Amino acid sequence: MLQQTQVITVIPYFKKFIKAFPSVTSLAGASEDQVMSHWSGLGFYARARNLHQSSKIIVDQYKGEIPKKFEELIALPGIGTSTAGAILSLSCIEPRPILDGNVKRVLTRFFNISGDLKLSKTNNKLWSLAIACLPEKDYSFYTQAIMDLGATICTSKKTQCSICPVKKNCIAFEKNLVSLLPNKTIKKKKPKQTVFFLILKDQDNNILLEKRENKGIWGGLWSFPELGTNKHIEQWCNKISQDIENIEYGKIINHGFSHFDLEITPVVIDIKDTMSLEDHHGRFTKKQISKLGVPKPVKSLINQLK
Numbered sequence: 001m002l003q004q005t006q007v008i009t010v011i012p013y014f015k016k017f018i019k020a021f022p023s024v025t026s027l028a029g030a031s032e033d034q035v036m037s038h039w040s041g042l043g044f045y046a047r048a049r050n051l052h053q054s055s056k057i058i059v060d061q062y063k064g065e066i067p068k069k070f071e072e073l074i075a076l077p078g079i080g081t082s083t084a085g086a087i088l089s090l091s092c093i094e095p096r097p098i099l100d101g102n103v104k105r106v107l108t109r110f111f112n113i114s115g116d117l118k119l120s121k122t123n124n125k126l127w128s129l130a131i132a133c134l135p136e137k138d139y140s141f142y143t144q145a146i147m148d149l150g151a152t153i154c155t156s157k158k159t160q161c162s163i164c165p166v167k168k169n170c171i172a173f174e175k176n177l178v179s180l181l182p183n184k185t186i187k188k189k190k191p192k193q194t195v196f197f198l199i200l201k202d203q204d205n206n207i208l209l210e211k212r213e214n215k216g217i218w219g220g221l222w223s224f225p226e227l228g229t230n231k232h233i234e235q236w237c238n239k240i241s242q243d244i245e246n247i248e249y250g251k252i253i254n255h256g257f258s259h260f261d262l263e264i265t266p267v268v269i270d271i272k273d274t275m276s277l278e279d280h281h282g283r284f285t286k287k288q289i290s291k292l293g294v295p296k297p298v299k300s301l302i303n304q305l306k
């Protein structure tokens with residue numbers, strides 16, 4: 001959960017998740033919808049799919065015990081070199097370097113490393129330093145300490161060098177370069193995509209949702225059917241119902257992803273007859289939807305529905 005998300009955001013999701021799935025076995029035995037519903041709103045849903053997938057592999061191949069070998073760990077979905085290193089170091093199995101965002105920031109400043117963090121040249125330099133700094137003894141304390149230093153003191157904003165335990169040897173502090181490091185990546189303007197969400201509602205207030213494919217944005221979640229233009233809305237709806245009572249456009253909402261912005265126009269469509277559903281469709285009450293994995297904008301639009 002902490003990959004690309006801050007602790008403060010994660011805490012309520014983590015508590016709920018651990019309560020629902022207190023062991024690897026319970027997670028492996030859960031359905032995809034149960035897992036996704038507990039991740040709903042946290043974003044980066046591939047993490048949830050990978051975690052679920054990994055729990056099944058751990059139960060099937062490792063009798064429910066997380067493997068202790070580096071090669072076995074990085075073979076699990078969603079676990080890369082740094083995460084595997086953190087698992088092995090923090091659980092005192094063997095010293096392994098880690099290089100998450102916080103550690104990168106500390107090393108960049110402490111050793112005065114310039115260069116774009118997105119470039120492999122800069123990352124290779126940082127990996128060499130992460131390996132060189134890792135002690136043979138007390139490596140679990142070291143690993144926890146450098147992660148915590150980056151998360152609490154050597155932060156990107158409001159860096160607290162005055163209380164930093166390593167300030168005496170920090171080059172960025174000595175040369176007054178703290179605010180310049182890590183070098184900022186020049187951000188390109190994000191492209192914008194527009195979509196129309198079709199919110200089909202029958203007379204009993206059942207709502208049509210479709211299960212998205214297990215890849216791409218919101219993969220594996222339940223969402224409204226969407227169209228790129230509003231030219232064929234009626235035609236599309238006729239596949240589901242022959243008796244459309246009303247079509248109403250709602251207020252546009254915007255949702256930001258890391259690489260693009262999405263402009264969503266909700267279109268509420270009231271139908272009189274029974275919906276004819278396709279395989280990936282489902283007809284749900286609001287209460288049933290609260291138990292499904294749905295993206296944040298879908299959740300807020302459902303909540304607004306009368």
Ligand code: SF4
Binds near residue numbers: 155159167170178
């Ligand atoms: S002295 Fe400042 S910049 Fe250097 S490691 Fe400590 S908090 Fe980071």
